[in-house]
Amino acid sequence: xxxxxxxxxxxxxxxxxxxxxxxxxxxxxxxxxxxxxxxxxxxxxxxxxxxxxxxxxxxxxxxxxxxxxxxxxxxxxxxxxxxxxxxxxxxxxxxxxxxxxxxxxxxxxxxxxxxxxxxxxxxxxxxxxxxxxxxxxxxxxxxxxxxxxxxxxxxxxxxxxxxxxxxxxxxxxxxxxxxxxxxxxxxxxxxxxxxxxxxxxxxxxxxxxxxxxxxxxxxxxxxxxxxxxxxxxxxxxxxxxxxxxxxxxxxxxxxxxxxxxxxxxxxxxxxxxxxxxxxxxxxxxxxxxxxxxxxxxxxxxxxxxxxxxxxxxxxxxxxxxxxxxxxxxxxxxxxxxxxxxxxxxxxxxxxxxxxxxxxxxxxxxxxxxxxxxxxxxxxxxxxxxxxxxxxxxxxxxxxxxxxxxxxxxxxxxxxxxxxxxxxxxxxxxxxxxxxxxxxxxxxxxxxxxxxxxxxxxxxxxxxxxxxxxxxxxxxxxxxxxxxxxxxxxxxxxxxxxxxxxxxxxxxxxxxxxxxxxxxxxxxxxxxxxxxxxxxxxxxxxxxxxxxxxxxxxx
Numbered sequence: 001x002x003x004x005x006x007x008x009x010x011x012x013x014x015x016x017x018x019x020x021x022x023x024x025x026x027x028x029x030x031x032x033x034x035x036x037x038x039x040x041x042x043x044x045x046x047x048x049x050x051x052x053x054x055x056x057x058x059x060x061x062x063x064x065x066x067x068x069x070x071x072x073x074x075x076x077x078x079x080x081x082x083x084x085x086x087x088x089x090x091x092x093x094x095x096x097x098x099x100x101x102x103x104x105x106x107x108x109x110x111x112x113x114x115x116x117x118x119x120x121x122x123x124x125x126x127x128x129x130x131x132x133x134x135x136x137x138x139x140x141x142x143x144x145x146x147x148x149x150x151x152x153x154x155x156x157x158x159x160x161x162x163x164x165x166x167x168x169x170x171x172x173x174x175x176x177x178x179x180x181x182x183x184x185x186x187x188x189x190x191x192x193x194x195x196x197x198x199x200x201x202x203x204x205x206x207x208x209x210x211x212x213x214x215x216x217x218x219x220x221x222x223x224x225x226x227x228x229x230x231x232x233x234x235x236x237x238x239x240x241x242x243x244x245x246x247x248x249x250x251x252x253x254x255x256x257x258x259x260x261x262x263x264x265x266x267x268x269x270x271x272x273x274x275x276x277x278x279x280x281x282x283x284x285x286x287x288x289x290x291x292x293x294x295x296x297x298x299x300x301x302x303x304x305x306x307x308x309x310x311x312x313x314x315x316x317x318x319x320x321x322x323x324x325x326x327x328x329x330x331x332x333x334x335x336x337x338x339x340x341x342x343x344x345x346x347x348x349x350x351x352x353x354x355x356x357x358x359x360x361x362x363x364x365x366x367x368x369x370x371x372x373x374x375x376x377x378x379x380x381x382x383x384x385x386x387x388x389x390x391x392x393x394x395x396x397x398x399x400x401x402x403x404x405x406x407x408x409x410x411x412x413x414x415x416x417x418x419x420x421x422x423x424x425x426x427x428x429x430x431x432x433x434x435x436x437x438x439x440x441x442x443x444x445x446x447x448x449x450x451x452x453x454x455x456x457x458x459x460x461x462x463x464x465x466x467x468x469x470x471x472x473x474x475x476x477x478x479x480x481x482x483x484x485x486x487x488x489x490x491x492x493x494x495x496x497x498x499x500x501x502x503x504x505x506x507x508x509x510x511x512x513x514x515x516x517x518x519x520x521x522x523x524x525x526x527x528x529x530x531x532x533x534x535x536x537x538x539x540x541x542x543x544x545x546x547x548x549x550x551x552x553x554x
Contacts, residue, residue, distance in 0.1 A: 044292035
């Protein structure tokens with residue numbers, strides 16, 4: 001029977017390397033299969049088939065997609081577990097071989113059981129009254145080192161065996177509704193078994209640095225990160241949009257699935273649980289409707305959060321390859337329930353940009369990366385909408401996002417425009433005025449109550465590229481210039497006013513019987529880098545609202 005010492009000394013790890021590669025390849029094959037099935041099968045069916053039969057068929061087809069995702073995660077976890085164990089055992093082997101070489105050069109021997117012995121013949125080492133003591137000490141140290149190497153290799157093997165025991169095919173049997181979430185938990189448990197976070201990335205916080213970090217990673221490392229920790233990859237600004245979309249869709253599936261697990265009922269209060277679950281379901285439903293769409297109308301999920309009213313960042317068209325990129329920041333009372341309507345808005349804005357410049361491609365991003373304030377229903381209600389705190393809290397995230405778009409864009413910079421509506425304009429102002437600004441080519445606001453700054457010159461952009469529009473009957477006029485900064489419609493604010501022909505606070509994306517409104521077309525022009533139609537000059541600043549001086553800007 002071969003001893004543990006001799007087995008480690010002579011172990012060939014090539015079969016472990018082959019297994020690592022094979023399981024990794026299986027994981028990537030599942031990812032590719034899931035993407036093809038979603039875009040070629042369930043996506044078109046969602047768009048073109050409804051009714052009881054459709055619901056029944058889609059249930060089984062989506063169950064199949066869920067299995068693709070589960071196998072993707074579990075197979076990658078198996079690959080990384082084998083990789084981890086192999087690396088640790090190989091390190092122990094290298095150390096062991098070095099020890100054997102050293103002890104032999106010192107005149108000692110080691111037998112097949114790993115026992116260190118002095119050589120036959122004269123006592124070792126010769127001469128000196130301390131010779132026997134020195135010999136015993138050296139022999140003891142070498143013996144201890146050999147024992148530690150063998151023990152380290154055995155621990156690596158035992159821990160990997162325990163981890164692999166969790167990653168069995170049993171996860172695919174029976175009801176699969178909560179299995180994607182269970183796969184995510186398996187990754188956490190395996191990490192505990194191995195005393196390390198397997199496949200866990202640590203991207204830089206700076207978007208530009210994150211983009212460079214990602215580019216320098218080996219391809220298999222990127223794939224491992226996305227399969228095992230999609231929630232981290234998906235939210236990292238600066239990474240390619242295709243990568244973030246793939247990761248976020250897997251993370252969304254896992255979180256939705258985990259909500260079916262009884263543990264999540266205990267993790268949150270009942271109201272919080274129900275709200276989170278509803279947010280995730282609404283987001284998934286809106287994505288399902290458009291899964292078969294390709295080209296400039298294809299959706300890319302660049303971020304989401306189920307907490308509270310929910311957050312979602314979704315691009316229509318790939319922002320990394322488009323000539324023009326527009327970021328739409330919505331305002332008051334926007335929540336996950338608004339996703340469908342907001343996607344319709346960016347669809348119209350994208351179409352309007354195409355009308356303005358038919359030779360350029362445009363990607364439009366819906367950015368609800370913040371907790372939008374609600375309109376109070378009574379005097380005792382939440383008055384966050386009257387203060388800048390929500391906007392200030394959101395500003396770093398919006399800056400990081402736009403800087404990330406710059407970092408991930410291919411083949412030179414895009415024409416980047418950021419458009420804020422209502423309180424979203426307050427967020428845009430807060431983000432643009434600090435931290436070096438948004439690095440945008442154009443900033444536009446519609447229905448703005450104030451941008452937290454005194455004027456367009458405070459937005460870290462050429463004021464000639466700041467555009468303001470407001471409908472005559474937009475009720476926001478009553479609040480403009482009150483608590484969120486001077487009214488941007490006043491000429492003294494700077495920038496340019498563009499023509500608005502729509503009505504009320506939410507009509508800026510309306511279409512008429514004859515096509516897009518001037519309000520919509522002018523926003524499209526700004527996004528396409530074309531000068532919008534100017535609004536008629538006002539003889540004086542808005543006489544209804546005084547120019548309130550700004551307090552200190554935090």
